[in-house]
Amino acid sequence: MKGLLFLFIAILSEVVGTSSLKASEGLTKVLPSIGVVIGFASAFYFLSLALKHIPLGTAYAIWSGLGTALTVIVGVIVWKEKVGLYTIIGILLIICGVVLLQLNKQAA
Numbered sequence: 001m002k003g004l005l006f007l008f009i010a011i012l013s014e015v016v017g018t019s020s021l022k023a024s025e026g027l028t029k030v031l032p033s034i035g036v037v038i039g040f041a042s043a044f045y046f047l048s049l050a051l052k053h054i055p056l057g058t059a060y061a062i063w064s065g066l067g068t069a070l071t072v073i074v075g076v077i078v079w080k081e082k083v084g085l086y087t088i089i090g091i092l093l094i095i096c097g098v099v100l101l102q103l104n105k106q107a108a
Helices: 002-023 030-050 056-079 085-107
Strands: none
Touching: 002 030, 002 056, 030 056, 056 085
């Protein structure tokens, strides 16, 4: 349970870091640039804590998959980015992959 909590914090931190990267406009704005550093440093720190409890392949798949999906959602909501059918299908496939990894973990 601790591992999943750490992983969730790592995912949210990575999304904050990535969103701040967009807002920093090439690391030219100070406050968003600080958000980049804090977001990614926190993401890797909490990912390292999660890896004490969750296998590397599973943790990384969940971290990158859900991080990608949440980043797309932030892009749509905050940055008004457009998504098409293929993007939506891709996100759904990522989520399905994460679910399958969790089901496989429980079955083992």
